[in-house]
Amino acid sequence: MNQIPNSLRSSPDASGHFGAYGGRFVAETLMPLVLSLETAYEAAKKDPSFQAELSGLLKHYVGRESPLYFAERLTEHLGGAKIYLKREDLNHTGAHKINNCLGQILLARRMGKTRIIAETGAGQHGVATATVAARFGLPCTVYMGEVDMERQKPNVFRMRLLGAEVKGVSSGSRTLKDATNEALRDWVANVHDTFYIIGSVVGPHPYPALVRDFQAVIGAETRAQMLDREKRLPDLVVACVGGGSNAAGMFHAFLDDSGVEIHGVEAAGDGVNTPRHAATISKGTPGVLHGARSYLLQDADGQILEAHSISAGLDYPGIGPEHSWLKDIGRVKYHSVTDQESLDAFMMLSKLEGIIPALEPAHAIAHVSKIAGQMKKDQVIVVCLSGRGDKDIFSVAEKLGEKL
Amino acid sequence: MTRLSNTFARLKKEGRAAFVPFITAGDPDMDTSFAILEKLPAAGADVIELGLPFTDPMADGPAVQAASVRALAAGCTTAKVLKLIEKFRKADKTTPIVLMGYYNNVHAYGTARFVKDVAHSGVDGLIIVDLPMEEDEVLRVPAKAQGVDLIRFVTPTTDDARLKRIVADASGYLYYVSVAGVTGTKSVPEEEVRAAITRIRAATDLPCTVGFGIRTPEQAAAIASIADGVVVGSAIVSRVADNIAHGKERVVAEVLELSRSLAGSTHAARHGKVPA
Ligand SMILES: Cc1ncc(COP(=O)(O)O)c(C=O)c1O
Numbered sequence: 001m002n003q004i005p006n007s008l009r010s011s012p013d014a015s016g017h018f019g020a021y022g023g024r025f026v027a028e029t030l031m032p033l034v035l036s037l038e039t040a041y042e043a044a045k046k047d048p049s050f051q052a053e054l055s056g057l058l059k060h061y062v063g064r065e066s067p068l069y070f071a072e073r074l075t076e077h078l079g080g081a082k083i084y085l086k087r088e089d090l091n092h093t094g095a096h097k098i099n100n101c102l103g104q105i106l107l108a109r110r111m112g113k114t115r116i117i118a119e120t121g122a123g124q125h126g127v128a129t130a131t132v133a134a135r136f137g138l139p140c141t142v143y144m145g146e147v148d149m150e151r152q153k154p155n156v157f158r159m160r161l162l163g164a165e166v167k168g169v170s171s172g173s174r175t176l177k178d179a180t181n182e183a184l185r186d187w188v189a190n191v192h193d194t195f196y197i198i199g200s201v202v203g204p205h206p207y208p209a210l211v212r213d214f215q216a217v218i219g220a221e222t223r224a225q226m227l228d229r230e231k232r233l234p235d236l237v238v239a240c241v242g243g244g245s246n247a248a249g250m251f252h253a254f255l256d257d258s259g260v261e262i263h264g265v266e267a268a269g270d271g272v273n274t275p276r277h278a279a280t281i282s283k284g285t286p287g288v289l290h291g292a293r294s295y296l297l298q299d300a301d302g303q304i305l306e307a308h309s310i311s312a313g314l315d316y317p318g319i320g321p322e323h324s325w326l327k328d329i330g331r332v333k334y335h336s337v338t339d340q341e342s343l344d345a346f347m348m349l350s351k352l353e354g355i356i357p358a359l360e361p362a363h364a365i366a367h368v369s370k371i372a373g374q375m376k377k378d379q380v381i382v383v384c385l386s387g388r389g390d391k392d393i394f395s396v397a398e399k400l401g402e403k404l
Numbered sequence: 405m406t407r408l409s410n411t412f413a414r415l416k417k418e419g420r421a422a423f424v425p426f427i428t429a430g431d432p433d434m435d436t437s438f439a440i441l442e443k444l445p446a447a448g449a450d451v452i453e454l455g456l457p458f459t460d461p462m463a464d465g466p467a468v469q470a471a472s473v474r475a476l477a478a479g480c481t482t483a484k485v486l487k488l489i490e491k492f493r494k495a496d497k498t499t500p501i502v503l504m505g506y507y508n509n510v511h512a513y514g515t516a517r518f519v520k521d522v523a524h525s526g527v528d529g530l531i532i533v534d535l536p537m538e539e540d541e542v543l544r545v546p547a548k549a550q551g552v553d554l555i556r557f558v559t560p561t562t563d564d565a566r567l568k569r570i571v572a573d574a575s576g577y578l579y580y581v582s583v584a585g586v587t588g589t590k591s592v593p594e595e596e597v598r599a600a601i602t603r604i605r606a607a608t609d610l611p612c613t614v615g616f617g618i619r620t621p622e623q624a625a626a627i628a629s630i631a632d633g634v635v636v637g638s639a640i641v642s643r644v645a646d647n648i649a650h651g652k653e654r655v656v657a658e659v660l661e662l663s664r665s666l667a668g669s670t671h672a673a674r675h676g677k678v679p680a
Pocket residue numbers: 095096121122123124125199200201240241242243244245246247312313314358360361386387388
C-alpha cells in the first residue's frame with residue numbers, strides 16, 4: 001500500500017487510498033451512498049455522452065479553455081523567471097470551482113437526485129453550486145460559517161440571487177470546517193434525495209478523486225498551452241492550497257514530468273510560528289476528519305484546532321489526502337505565505353497587471369514573488385490564478401483601514 | 405463470557421430489554437459526570453454508553469454537540485475519561501461500559517495504546533461513529549485481542565447484502581440506527597424498526613439495540629418490545645443542559661430521575677418474541 005506506483009497519476013487505489021491517506025471514514029448511514037456514488041462515477045467516466053455533455057458546458061457555459069497569460073510586467077518587476085498565469089479567474093462565476101460543480105451536478109442527475117447541498121468558505125464554491133443548481137432547476141442549500149458570511153457578503157447575496165438558500169452555521173469556529181460538518185449532517189438526514197456537491201478534494205472516497213478529475217482540465221490545458229507557447233514544459237508550477245482542488249487539478253497533468261518542480265502554497269495567517277494560521281501540511285499531523293485520513297491541525301488529543309487566514313477559502317484545518325501523500329513522497333513541496341504577504345501580492349498584481357486576484361491565489365503570487373527573482377530569465381513559472389478578487393474587496397478595504 | 409454477553413444473556417433469560425443511557429464523559433465537568441455515571445446502574449442502566457467528546461461530531465445533532473462543547477470547555481481529555489471509567493469500574497464489576505466517539509481521537513491516542521488502555525480501565529465495547537466496516541479492521545482486530553468488542557452499526561440504508569457482511573465480523577451487539585439522520589432530531593419510526601429488527605434477527609444471533617430518536621418512556625417501551633436494547637442519548641444530555649443553571653446536584657438528580665423513568669418503562673415492556 002505504501003509503495004510508490006509507476007505513475008503518480010494513477011492514485012487512488014480501489015479502496016480510495018493515496019498511500020496511507022484517504023479512505024471512507026463516514027457513518028454507516030452514508031456508506032451505501034458513498035459506494036453508489038463511486039459506481040455512478042466509474043460508469044460516467046466511461047460514458048462518452050457524459051463526457052460530451054460536460055465538455056460542451058465547460059466550453060459554452062464556463063468559457064473554457066481559460067487563457068494562459070504571460071504576465072510581462074510582473075516578470076519584469078520580479079526580475080527572474082518568466083511568469084504565466086492560468087486564468088481560472090475568467091471562468092463564469094469567477095473561480096475554478098465551477099469546473100467541479102458542473103461535473104458533480106451531472107452526476108447528481110445521473111443518480112436521480114433532486115436536491116443539492118454544499119458547504120462553502122469563501123463563497124466561491126457556494127456561488128458555483130448555486131449557479132449550476134439554477135442552471136439545472138434543482139433546489140439548493142448552501143452551508144456557510146457565520147464568520148465567512150460576514151467577510152464574503154457579496155457572495156452571500158449572489159447565492160441568494162441565484163435562488164439558493166444560504167444557511168448560516170454558528171457552531172465551532174463558524175468557518176469552512178463547521179459548514180462542512182453541517183452539510184454532512186444534512187446529507188445523512190436526507191440521503192434518499194440529496195446530492196452533496198463537495199467543493200474541494202476532501203471528504204470520503206470517491207470525492208477526492210472525482211473532484212481532482214473534474215479540476216484536472218486546468219493542468220491539462222495549461223500543459224498543452226505551455227507546449228504551444230514555449231515549446232517546453234514549465235520549470236515550476238505553483239498553486240494555493242485550501243482543501244487543495246485548484247492545486248490538485250493544476251498539478252495532476254505534471255505529476256509524471258520529473259523535470260517540473262511543483263509547489264503548493266498554504267495560508268500562514270499571522271505566521272506559522274503563531275497559533276493563528278492554516279498551514280495544515282507545514283504544521284499539522286495525520287488524522288481523520290470529514291471522511292478521510294490526511295494532515296490536520298489538531299492537538300495531542302485529536303481535537304481539531306481552529307485555522308486562521310485572511311482568506312476564507314484557505315481557512316480550513318484539513319487538506320485533501322492526495323496532497324498529504326504528495327508531500328510524504330516528496331513530489332510536491334508545500335510552502336506558506338502570511339496574510340500580510342498575500343495582501344502585498346494582491347495589491348502588486350492589481351497594479352502591475354490590471355488583474356485583481358482573489359486572496360487565495362494571491363498566496364500563490366506572494367510565494368512566486370519570493371522566488372522568481374532567484375530563478376534564471378529563461379526559466380518558466382506557471383501560477384494557477386484560481387479566482388478573481390471582487391469578493392474580497394470588503395475585507396481588503398478593512399485591512400487597509402478604508403470604509404467602503 | 406464478557407460483561408456484555410453476560411448482561412444480554414441474563415436479560416434474555418429475564419425476558420426484558422436492556423436500558424442503555426448515553427451520557428457524554430466530562431459533561432458538564434468530570435466530577436458531576438462521575439456522580440451521574442456511578443449512580444446510573446442503580447437508576448436502571450443495564451449498559452452505559454459513554455461519549456468521548458470531539459470538537460467535530462459530524463453524526464450528532466445539537467444536543468450531543470453541545471455536550472461535547474461543555475465537556476471540552478471543562479477540560480475533558482481522553483486520559484481523564486479513561487481514569488473516570490477506571491474509578492467507576494473499581495466499584496462496579498458488572499455493568500458494561502461502551503465508549504462511543506469518533507476515530508480521530510483514537511487515532512491521535514494511538515490505536516494500539518488506546519485498545520490496551522481502554523481494556524485496562526474497564527471498557528467493554530467501542531462504538532466509533534465514523535469507522536464503517538470498510539475501515540474498522542485497524543481497530544476491531546486489536547480491540548478484540550484485548551477482549552473489547554467493536555460494536556457495528558446497521559441503519560435504514562443498509563441493504564441485505566451489506567447486512568450479511570456487517571454481521572459476519574461483528575461482536576458484542578449490533579446498534580440499529582432507527583432513522584437516517586443525526587442524533588436527537590427525528591422520532592423513532594416503530595413499524596420500520598420492527599421490520600428492520602426482523603431482518604437483522606434473520607441474519608444474526610447477536611443482540612440488537614436501537615437508538616437515535618428515542619426520547620420518551622412511551623417510545624422506550626415500544627422499542628423494548630421489539631429490540632434487545634433501548635438507547636437514549638439526546639434526551640438525557642438535554643436534561644444536563646436544562647439544569648446546569650440550577651447547580652450540579654440538580655443536574656445529577658434530574659438525569660437520574662429521567663433514567664429511572666426510561667428504565668422503568670423499558671423493563672416493564674413485554675419483550676415480545678419477534679419471529680426469526
Ligand atoms: C479562488 C479560490 N481559490 C482557491 C480556493 C481554495 O480551495 P482549493 O484549495 O480547493 O482550490 C478557493 C476556495 O474557496 C477559492 O475561492
